[in-house]
Amino acid sequence: MSKNLTSRAEDYSKWYNELVVKADLAENSAVRGCMVIKPYGYAIWEKMQAELDKMFKETGHQNAYFPLFVPKSLFEAEEKNAEGFAKECAVVTHYRLQNDPDNPGKLRVDPEAKLEEELVVRPTSEAIIWSTYKNWIQSYRDLPILINQWANVVRWEMRTRLFLRTAEFLWQEGHTAHATKAEAIAEAEQMNNVYAEFAESFMAIPVIQGVKTESERFAGAVETYCIEALMQDGKALQAGTSHFLGQNFAKAFDVKFTNNEGKLDYVWATSWGVSTRLMGALIMTHSDDNGLVLPPNLAPIQVVIVPIYKNDEQLETISEVANTIKNELKALGVSCKFDNRTTHRPGAKFAQHELQGVPLRIAIGPKDLENKTVELARRDTLTKEIVDLNKVATIAKGLMTEIQESLFKKALDFRNTHITEVNNFEEFKKVLETKTGFISAHWDGTSETEQKIKELTKATIRCIPLNGEKETGSCVFTGNPSSGRVLFAKAY
Amino acid sequence: MSKNLTSRAEDYSKWYNELVVKADLAENSAVRGCMVIKPYGYAIWEKMQAELDKMFKETGHQNAYFPLFVPKSLFEAEEKNAEGFAKECAVVTHYRLQNDPDNPGKLRVDPEAKLEEELVVRPTSEAIIWSTYKNWIQSYRDLPILINQWANVVRWEMRTRLFLRTAEFLWQEGHTAHATKAEAIAEAEQMNNVYAEFAESFMAIPVIQGVKTESERFAGAVETYCIEALMQDGKALQAGTSHFLGQNFAKAFDVKFTNNEGKLDYVWATSWGVSTRLMGALIMTHSDDNGLVLPPNLAPIQVVIVPIYKNDEQLETISEVANTIKNELKALGVSCKFDNRTTHRPGAKFAQHELQGVPLRIAIGPKDLENKTVELARRDTLTKEIVDLNKVATIAKGLMTEIQESLFKKALDFRNTHITEVNNFEEFKKVLETKTGFISAHWDGTSETEQKIKELTKATIRCIPLNGEKETGSCVFTGNPSSGRVLFAKAY
Numbered sequence: 013m014s015k016n017l018t019s020r021a022e023d024y025s026k027w028y029n030e031l032v033v034k035a036d037l038a039e040n041s042a043v044r045g046c047m048v049i050k051p052y053g054y055a056i057w058e059k060m061q062a063e064l065d066k067m068f069k070e071t072g073h074q075n076a077y078f079p080l081f082v083p084k085s086l087f088e089a090e091e092k093n094a095e096g097f098a099k100e101c102a103v104v105t106h107y108r109l110q111n112d113p114d115n116p117g118k119l120r121v122d123p124e125a126k127l128e129e130e131l132v133v134r135p136t137s138e139a140i141i142w143s144t145y146k147n148w149i150q151s152y153r154d155l156p157i158l159i160n161q162w163a164n165v166v167r168w169e170m171r172t173r174l175f176l177r178t179a180e181f182l183w184q185e186g187h188t189a190h191a192t193k194a195e196a197i198a199e200a201e202q203m204n205n206v207y208a209e210f211a212e213s214f215m216a217i218p219v220i221q222g223v224k225t226e227s228e229r230f231a232g233a234v235e236t237y238c239i240e241a242l243m244q245d246g247k248a249l250q251a252g253t254s255h256f257l258g259q260n261f262a263k264a265f266d267v268k269f270t271n272n273e274g275k276l277d278y279v280w281a282t283s284w285g286v287s288t289r290l291m292g293a294l295i296m297t298h299s300d301d302n303g304l305v306l307p308p309n310l311a312p313i314q315v316v317i318v319p320i321y322k323n324d325e326q327l328e329t330i331s332e333v334a335n336t337i338k339n340e341l342k343a344l345g346v347s348c349k350f351d352n353r354t355t356h357r358p359g360a361k362f363a364q365h366e367l368q369g370v371p372l373r374i375a376i377g378p379k380d381l382e383n384k385t386v387e388l389a390r391r392d393t394l395t396k397e398i399v400d401l402n403k404v405a406t407i408a409k410g411l412m413t414e415i416q417e418s419l420f421k422k423a424l425d426f427r428n429t430h431i432t433e434v435n436n437f438e439e440f441k442k443v444l445e446t447k448t449g450f451i452s453a454h455w456d457g458t459s460e461t462e463q464k465i466k467e468l469t470k471a472t473i474r475c476i477p478l479n480g481e482k483e484t485g486s487c488v489f490t491g492n493p494s495s496g497r498v499l500f501a502k503a504y
Numbered sequence: 505m506s507k508n509l510t511s512r513a514e515d516y517s518k519w520y521n522e523l524v525v526k527a528d529l530a531e532n533s534a535v536r537g538c539m540v541i542k543p544y545g546y547a548i549w550e551k552m553q554a555e556l557d558k559m560f561k562e563t564g565h566q567n568a569y570f571p572l573f574v575p576k577s578l579f580e581a582e583e584k585n586a587e588g589f590a591k592e593c594a595v596v597t598h599y600r601l602q603n604d605p606d607n608p609g610k611l612r613v614d615p616e617a618k619l620e621e622e623l624v625v626r627p628t629s630e631a632i633i634w635s636t637y638k639n640w641i642q643s644y645r646d647l648p649i650l651i652n653q654w655a656n657v658v659r660w661e662m663r664t665r666l667f668l669r670t671a672e673f674l675w676q677e678g679h680t681a682h683a684t685k686a687e688a689i690a691e692a693e694q695m696n697n698v699y700a701e702f703a704e705s706f707m708a709i710p711v712i713q714g715v716k717t718e719s720e721r722f723a724g725a726v727e728t729y730c731i732e733a734l735m736q737d738g739k740a741l742q743a744g745t746s747h748f749l750g751q752n753f754a755k756a757f758d759v760k761f762t763n764n765e766g767k768l769d770y771v772w773a774t775s776w777g778v779s780t781r782l783m784g785a786l787i788m789t790h791s792d793d794n795g796l797v798l799p800p801n802l803a804p805i806q807v808v809i810v811p812i813y814k815n816d817e818q819l820e821t822i823s824e825v826a827n828t829i830k831n832e833l834k835a836l837g838v839s840c841k842f843d844n845r846t847t848h849r850p851g852a853k854f855a856q857h858e859l860q861g862v863p864l865r866i867a868i869g870p871k872d873l874e875n876k877t878v879e880l881a882r883r884d885t886l887t888k889e890i891v892d893l894n895k896v897a898t899i900a901k902g903l904m905t906e907i908q909e910s911l912f913k914k915a916l917d918f919r920n921t922h923i924t925e926v927n928n929f930e931e932f933k934k935v936l937e938t939k940t941g942f943i944s945a946h947w948d949g950t951s952e953t954e955q956k957i958k959e960l961t962k963a964t965i966r967c968i969p970l971n972g973e974k975e976t977g978s979c980v981f982t983g984n985p986s987s988g989r990v991l992f993a994k995a996y
Binding site for chain 1: 533534535538539540541542543546547550566567568569570571572573574575576578579580583591592593594595596597598599600601602609610611613614622623624625632635636645651655656658660672674847
């Protein structure tokens, strides 16, 4: 199975596309740009959702659900304050199909069933949510509103790739309303921290926290916080964003409240989201030429047991041992599947579980039964060892932590060795050609310079890091004064 | 707060509409027929989802996600085998908005961005899923496929009511594929049993399991299993359906497999779903003129503690006690909220929690501290008692089970006393006028008779019960032979 996977060195992009399909994560559908998320891929997404949802609730948020459709007029209201908002959207214009009188067996849109006002399938929900919040907020006592929504959204992308960029995708979008600017900024920062913690602790992906430049900001945002990750091919991937929206949406939708001094003011807002794009980041950070590599914290199956047998009697004895191990693992909080399918040979099972990134594989054969041992194989290092049957559950439990940490460390080392400081534009271009990764460089703070560099090199400013030391200098392109280094990269 | 609620006797329908809004469950949105599910309502739905999801997984199902859009041509394929399928759908015809050149500040559909093929927002996903399964199934080894999807769907309903009938609603839809007819029927029956168990054990709603008549069947189904509940106003509500689809969808989408004898055959199918409509059933089954009544198994907050105090010192002492109780409850697996808001008086808090159906309320005042007691109030019976402070957690834990069972029993008694056997059409009409509820009557098995009775009385056949004793007789309308009684009712 894995033999058929294109190697990363050969064609990274092809490797990714093949891996997503062969590991049974997702596939393209009959609908242009929309994907089918298959059960194994969805199981990983469910684990992500569960962890994120827990973190959102622990920080005081509640879930709710708002309509899929946004009336065109609400977009017009939004446009006033957030010009440039994506207009590539799916637009519903009719509400009925009918049998086509000219083509028997065919359907057509019923021309009589035209909507008075077109409905846009939500590309994001600020407009519908803020038009709703208007009715919920009168006084500072109604604030803060801390709501999250798990939903599907649609953006009419022309070039799509499974998980990374699809017309429809799944995401969560937090939309909060606050009485003060400081509180809203604190919320936007808090949620960016939540995303960073989730990325590092569960996805084992090291991220750089920063803010976007004006031109990369979300339309309508005053500040866009982000977490930026680095993929194995040296391209950056924006893994999550958290926006401080100021009073822009409150103004667009006329949402005022009486503050605790009795004065009317516009409400302060944030929004923040991560999507099924994280699946792409997860795959591209850890996986190898043999297939998927999953961090134990997000693996649907953490340990798989494969029996190696020649007859039913052997299988029966092995099954007993396997079930004991499975129960021991369950008691230790480790998920385990005993792959006792009789339709597949052990070799095919090994290949499948390797391709699908199961962190640990336990193989048990007749020899093992004699010796009271099992063979333990790590997916991340592709190493094997023979261990005592009675200790395997405890060892596996320990390895869950070790593998999780090891994957993070490996990704961190890669990321850290792929941040290059450059001090002139020749170096800048040379690094882009030879090494890739993040380029740490001085920039004069203008959108003009940013745009020129993008045109010349395809590299964009991924973020202005929040935790970096502040060092003044000269812009790598214009030589004008710079107040600090920013991170450039080619990006997904 | 609750004083403002219309009583059920006065106007049941108005009572329902007011309750949904006042208890903060949902509200109408800016989009015709689409609702906003507010955090408190969504929290109940989340508890339903969690339980159902667990039950689906325990019966071997996995979740996946399929596209929101269905190309028109797939509907045409489906029409061939399932004529009459709902055509009242939201249709996407364009993929871009643009600034309207004739109306500054306004947007319009970009006439250049017309889709080659219209996309229908899924009203249900058989078409898109079976066109996908076609590529997944070659051999009996690929079967069964046991997949569920949690999703939003859209049906262009002209008359909508919060939760009961909305243009967009949330649901789950199971879609399974099998090698044999017997296996598919067993699956459809199993899932109807799962729904019945969920309704009775978690929602505390007694349901009758049955099959639909031909005219009430899902388009494309060979048999539609259902669970039918009875609301307090004597109208029936279909709470869930599970369809045995035969080979209809396999034929419509040409899904064949090689069976274990090496012969090609069409795949056998089921689909089954429940939706946010269950929220309506939950509300209408248990609630009263004071507001919502929630079964403990689905209440977002099972116990609320309200402090009664005159000064900060008292509040502080009460808080200590309250937090101890809260921790004890948590250890017993009971969720508890300490409502220590300083912005609301105890009376307002009592009214709110009553309106929102929190099963148990604990009030603690200065006198209680002296006596080492608390006041315990049950929402379902509106009864109060003074109990020992040290025993309150254990008592509350026990009451969770007692209230759950008591609500079910009350609803069961109501349902059982609202099934009336009638043996002629005069009785039939009289019962409909005076008593409502289910009418158990003989029917000759023809759609014609069914239709005539519906026209004359608005009552429909809710189901042919599965567990009823088989008793032959004469049709209540035509006098023709009947092979068993069926249940008629007016229905939501």
